[in-house]
Amino acid sequence: MSPERFEQIETLYNDALALEPNARNAFLDRACGTDGDLRQEIESLLTSERSNTCLDTDAIQFAAESLAQQDGAEFMGRMLGRYQLLSLVGRGGMGEVYCGVDTRLNRLVAIKVLPAYMTDSREWSERLEQEARAVAALNHPHICTLYDLGNDGGMHYLVFEYLIGELLSDRLAKTGLPLPEALRYAIQIADALVTTHQEGIIHCDLKPRNIMLTKAGVKLLDFGIAELRYASDARVNDAVRDSASGTLAYMAPEQIERREKDTRTDIFGFGLVLYQMVTGRPAFLGNDQASLIQSILNDTPAPASHYAPKTPPALDFLLARCLAKDPSERWQSICDVLLMLKWVAA
Amino acid sequence: MAPPADHDITEFLHSWREGDEAALEKLTPLVYRELHRLAAHYMRREKVEHTLQATALVNEAYVRLIDWKNVQWQNRGHFFGVAAQVMRRILVDYARSRCYDKRGGGARPMTLDEAPPVTDDKLAVLLEIDQALDRLAALDARRAQVVELRYFAGLSVEETAEALKVSPITVIRNWNFAKAWLLRELSK
Structure with a gap:
């Protein structure tokens, strides 16, 4: 559309708007003449609402109103140490996650308030501290940084880097990933795992929901914290918790069987994530917990190339070796x- | 938190305009805190309270963020423009993060993987407006700027006119038209 045309439409629209509704037809007859497109354009603009529309409230007010209505609004503004909670962004067995502000450094942070069962024994809060210290020392562009661990009046919380992006799980629920993109993310995830395994930390809970896609690439969330959870909440019914958390589908056989876990457990988890990124579907499915467990323990998933024909044979091989049941048969x-x-991506 | 002085905010805006994305991170918490301050008010607000007060609060929030009136820039119009873009970016990022329920540091361990993401109608509308505004800008940059200044930066008709160096009447006509155009886009 030419600028002149745009100008013309705007002028006629405003002129028509200034008239009584019943005078508009005659006006448009005169002004538009035989130009039917012009008339249609103006008529369709005239049908838009003009008062109390979403544009009549400033954007910030609009956002604030929705913030006021949201879940957990009662915690807003509360201080935890030097962090001010601004909004609840997630709630779960591992505690509640808030967006907040670090009032000393003036930066946004994500604050995870841990449930009491994880922190109420002295042994556990010590272990938590120890583990958090190790994770906080991790410095990697593809790991969400743990900034701080705090305790305010018995409320223990972890403070993380605040990220804007999309969870891999949400992305996969909407669309598949093109192979080059899947490989790029996989390389970033593997690179992050190299660093953490060198530091002696296992993730143990790799799944699309723990991976955020940001402008700067992948970010792994909840590093090392999963390990703590497994060790700490023996009092919570494991099966219920794991299936409720969506974690079950991403467990390695040795996790299900409660055997020893090591870095190869993460390799299995990595394989599951990569498989799903490439094929768009989880490697293991089940209608219920029991069948899912059976599937993880016994089934060999179809090669990725079965669902995604562009998958190179080398990637099928790589995945099969990640997903071997016996850790000693994995990479x-x-x-x-x-x-x-x-090599595959090159 | 001691709020950064006005000259800091101006400085951040300058840096951001020069292409320093990190400056946005300095501004974001300030906007978020104002958001929260407003939201806290809405939670307490009783139904009888009228909108005049809400409007005053919103204006106050903008003044606290960026004291338009006292800004000493060689080109105030340009300053308004940059500030409006920043507000838009931050609010849209906020809406996006809320709509997808994305954040740092956390899984949503209690919900099933298959559960739909938490969405918020209002914020989804904000995202739609942002996208429709991009389409308008592709057709006509000036009218899109009017919307940016009025809607995202909360400028009055007169302030918008000053920023764009046009008459208030022109702003009103642009705004009427842009609004109708955007609303039609949103209803498509």
Whole structure:
């Protein structure tokens, strides 16, 4: 549309608007003549609401009103140490997550308030502190940084880097990932795992919901914290918790069988995430907990190329070795996985 | 938190205009705190209280964020424009993060993986407005700017006129038209 045409439409629209509704037809007859498109354009604009529309409330007011209505609004503004809670962004067995402001450094943070059962024994709060210290030392562009661990009047909380992006799980629910994008993310995830495994930390809860896609690439969330949870909440019914958390589908056989976990557990988890990124579907499915467990323990997923024909054979091989039931038959080190992935992606 | 002095905010806006994305991170918490302050008011507000007060509060929030009146820029119009873009970016990022229920540091461990993401109608509308505004800008940059200044930065007709160096009447006509155009887009 030419600028002149735009100008013309605007002028006629405003002129028509200034008239009584019943005088508009005659006006448009005169003004538009035989130009039917022009007339239709103006008529369709005239049908828009003119008062109390979403544009009559400033954007900030609009956002604030929705903030006021949201879940957990009663916590807003509350201080935890030097952090002010601004809004609740998630709630779950691992506690509640808030968006907040670090009032000393003036930056946004994500604050996870831990449930009492994780922190009420002295042993556990010590272990938490120890673990948090190790995770906070991780410095990697693809890991969501843990900034701080605090305790305010018995409320324990973890403070993380605040990220804007989309969870991989949400992305996968909407659309598939093109292979090059899936490989790029996989390389970033593997790279992050190399660093953490070197530091002796296992993630143990790799799943699309723990992976955020940001402008700066992938960010792994909840590093090392899962391990704590497994160890700490023996009092909570495991099966109920795991299935409710959506974690069950992403567990390695040794986790289900409560055997020893090590870095190869993450390699299995990595394989599940990569499989789903490439094929768009989880490697293991079940109608209920029991069938899901059976499937993880016994089924060999179809090669990724079965669902995504563009998958190169080398990637099928890589995935099969990630997803071996017996840890000793998997890749033994994430470094090897990373090298192989880079080769596939090249 | 001691709020950054006005000259800091101006400085951040300058840096952001020069392409320093990190400056946005300095401004974001300020906007969020004003959002929260307003929201806290809405929670307490009783139904009888009229909108005049709400409007005053919103204006106050803007003044606290960016004291338009006292800004000493060689080009106030340009300053308004940059501030409006920043407000738009921050509010849209906020809406986006809320609509997808995205955030740092946390899984949503209690919900099933298959559960739909938490969405918020109001904020979804904000995102739609943002996208429709991009389409308007592709057709006509000036009218899109009017919307940015009025809607995202809360400028009055007169302030918008000053920023764009046009008459208030022109702003009103642009605004009427842009609003109708955007609302039609939203209803498509």
